[in-house]
Amino acid sequence: MITVEAAIQLIEQHCLSAKAESVSLSKSRQRILAQDIIADRPMPPYDRVTMDGIAISYSAYEAGQRQFKIESIAAAGSPQRSLEDNDSCIEVMTGAILPIGVDTVIRYEDLLIAEGSATLIDAKVRPQQNVHHQGSDRAAGSTLLAAGLVIGAPELGILASVGKAEVLVRQLPRTAIISTGDELVEVADTPAPHQIRRSNNYSLAAWLTKYGIDAQSFHLRDDLDHITETITKLLETHQLLIISGGVSKGKYDHIPTALKSAGVTAVFHSVLQRPGKPLWFGSNGQSVVFGLPGNPVSSFVCCSKYVSHWLDQSIGKKSLPETYAILDSDYPFSPDLHRYLPVLTYTKADGRLMATPYAGNGSGDLSNLASINAIMELPRGKDLYTAGETYPYYTIR
Ligand code: AMP
Ligand code: MG
Numbered sequence: 001m002i003t004v005e006a007a008i009q010l011i012e013q014h015c016l017s018a019k020a021e022s023v024s025l026s027k028s029r030q031r032i033l034a035q036d037i038i039a040d041r042p043m044p045p046y047d048r049v050t051m052d053g054i055a056i057s058y059s060a061y062e063a064g065q066r067q068f069k070i071e072s073i074a075a076a077g078s079p080q081r082s083l084e085d086n087d088s089c090i091e092v093m094t095g096a097i098l099p100i101g102v103d104t105v106i107r108y109e110d111l112l113i114a115e116g117s118a119t120l121i122d123a124k125v126r127p128q129q130n131v132h133h134q135g136s137d138r139a140a141g142s143t144l145l146a147a148g149l150v151i152g153a154p155e156l157g158i159l160a161s162v163g164k165a166e167v168l169v170r171q172l173p174r175t176a177i178i179s180t181g182d183e184l185v186e187v188a189d190t191p192a193p194h195q196i197r198r199s200n201n202y203s204l205a206a207w208l209t210k211y212g213i214d215a216q217s218f219h220l221r222d223d224l225d226h227i228t229e230t231i232t233k234l235l236e237t238h239q240l241l242i243i244s245g246g247v248s249k250g251k252y253d254h255i256p257t258a259l260k261s262a263g264v265t266a267v268f269h270s271v272l273q274r275p276g277k278p279l280w281f282g283s284n285g286q287s288v289v290f291g292l293p294g295n296p297v298s299s300f301v302c303c304s305k306y307v308s309h310w311l312d313q314s315i316g317k318k319s320l321p322e323t324y325a326i327l328d329s330d331y332p333f334s335p336d337l338h339r340y341l342p343v344l345t346y347t348k349a350d351g352r353l354m355a356t357p358y359a360g361n362g363s364g365d366l367s368n369l370a371s372i373n374a375i376m377e378l379p380r381g382k383d384l385y386t387a388g389e390t391y392p393y394y395t396i397r
Helices: 004-012 059-063 151-160 202-211 224-237 256-260 296-314 366-371
Strands: 018-024 053-056 067-074 089-092 104-107 110-114 117-120 144-145 164-168 175-180 215-218 240-244 265-267 282-284 289-291 323-327 340-348 353-357 374-378 390-395
Touching: 004 282, 004 296, 053 067, 053 175, 144 151, 175 202, 175 224, 202 215, 202 240, 202 256, 202 296, 215 224, 224 240, 224 256, 256 265, 256 282, 256 289, 289 296, 289 366, 296 340, 296 366, 296 374, 323 374, 340 366, 340 390, 353 374
Parallel strands: 067 089, 175 215, 175 240, 240 289, 323 353
Antiparallel strands: 018 164, 053 089, 053 104, 067 117, 110 117, 265 282, 282 289, 323 390, 340 353, 340 374, 374 390
């Protein structure tokens, strides 16, 4: 039996170093960026008009002029125009390149347009107003996105703006989720009184979609030969096997024996934690296997904590700072175990982030997970975790 800290360390020693692959921009969401993204042009690339109206030379306004003859119109998407007479103006549209000879844009709302002229209605004009200057956001050649970040909606827009039709991202491990247990039936089946529907595969697979992983799901009977044979085959094609159930001390908990026969060496078995004490982790050099205890809360907590950590490290995801919340009520817990406590977090009017414990009915209480949004980590060595104390947590939503 090892500590949570030791388990994390051992997992880190068995991470993959995922290679980079090219994917199309539209397929890159949620993936880990494997290249720095550099601005190919200044941002914005030209002096950009930000209001529909007229563009003038500020010097004419400064000299007292309030009526401007309209020389031409500059639309967004048309090449740069030039002002011919310094006392005239050009009508300009949002997004147009600022014409040569003008430096200041006055919006239509502050103008009266009649008979080919624009007259100012007593608005104050500042020099260079309503112009988004070339390179004022970022210079050409500057780093816009750093390798290691998760590509989300804003990043996708930035990638598009610099012409990345193809993006280099980290490869994802081929992943199999394997449930075990003779008591488990398909979701669509009607269970007999001694059976239950299998649910772990679905929540584990759903968790992995946040990485963009499309895991294959399998189910195995509690039969040692059948398990050994299937695992041996899956190890040839998958780099990550997530098995739920069959790792405890029961007569039919065949997973550790089967994995050994399949050539997977145990790195650890059993962690000083609740839930998820029987957690099993091993490797055969090419692939790793997580043997998660079958109880739904245990398997979910072990996946969201340990499998996630392995994935983050393997695909080079930039780690985010740890997040903390304040317990809003006492939580007594005397076993000398690291406690992954289901909690519901909320923010107080003064800005403090609080957490209400929802211990539920133990590691089999799947329905309890619907009441919570986070798992708080209470380190070993106390009997009472007191209201007002601060602990790390991670969100499951
Ligand atoms: P085990 O770890 O195999 O001893 O299973 C512990 C408990 O978790 C048992 O009550 C199982 O029925 C339950 N369990 C195991 N696998 C699943 C699964 N895929 N979905 C739902 N419950 C499961
Ligand atoms: Mg079982």
